[in-house]
Amino acid sequence: MIGQQQCCFVLEKNVTKRREIAAVARNLGLMIVYHQCAFTSEQNDFEPDLVVFGHDVDVPQGSVGVGSVELLIRESQAPVLCPPEYKDVLLEHFDNVQVYAQDCLLEEMSRALLEGHIKRRLLRNDLVKAVTGIKSCEQAEFHFKTLEEAQALALLLATLAPEKKLLRLGLSELFINAVEHGNLGISGGQKQALKRKGRWLEEIETRLSQKGYADKYVRLRFSRDDKEIHLSLLDEGKGFDWREMLGLTLKQKGAEIAGRGILIAKKSGLNTLEYLGSGNELTCSFSLGG
């Protein structure tokens, strides 16, 4: 839909009122599509960016089937603006329902909601492109250095797995460990003390800008076969005693705030997880999802 004119669905049976709402939408540069009712099936090739209900519309009484207009609105996740009297019934059908208490507030609210919706839609499109790209990728190499980059990469790669949420957790733990314990050399004990003082993120930011740390990257190699994704992660740190760590259980680790990440990663749906050499390199694999 990007590249098309943004579109507003207007629902109002009173012709004069309908024109007033249309004027507001036109001021915002929107194309206007009228519907008598949001809950019937009417021919429509457009996806809404904003939906405005007037004071005179047909709303369903009791349980009814789902019409094509309602589906279009739901799928678009466009904000739905309505007067107070329709709020409750519309909330049963749509997630993003906002009330305009007075007609004079309609333009200001429409502008703000539309802006937020367009931003979210562009972000969603970017994400879909990234996910589509990674799904067709055979081999790749990524370099990252910040926590935010580590998180984003974990989120992206986890979209390939059947259990996306748990795998996102596991990969995120491994990638973040490579940044904080690997490249930035923060020990488990230091992390625990910093966390208690609420100064951990501040320390990460400080080290990321310091000489000796600022030019360090984590390298992630990605490859796939028919059934699995294989990852190889290498940081520029000194490594750690992974043999001892991998031998522990969460119960043995106890209530320590730091150091649980690897143990959680082991249970996050990875098929294999192996540290190599001094511990600054690891390989892991996970099954491809549907």
Add this chain to the structure above:
Amino acid sequence: MKYSLQESDSVVTVQLTGELTVTDEEEFRLLSQKAIETSGAKCIVDVTKLDFLDSAGLGLILVLKEMCEELGKTVTLRIGQSPVRDILEISEFDSLIPYEDA
């Protein structure tokens, strides 16, 4: 992460929504400070509407628990049908903090 704080009958309920991860430290610290300054003797951390959390997020909840316990307050976790139930399970979080609705 977004949150709400509600206090009634000596119980403060901290409801978390969205994601609680490694980058939420500062905001969670402020939330924890507000929670321990309430007069309630008990704090419920409600994660029923939380979509995701990582081990750093779990760590932040444990710091809140320590802060409360230093003032003699108790802390429990309300999980209900939370989307993060499976994450709490593999993290064996029930051994670190009592659940409200176990």
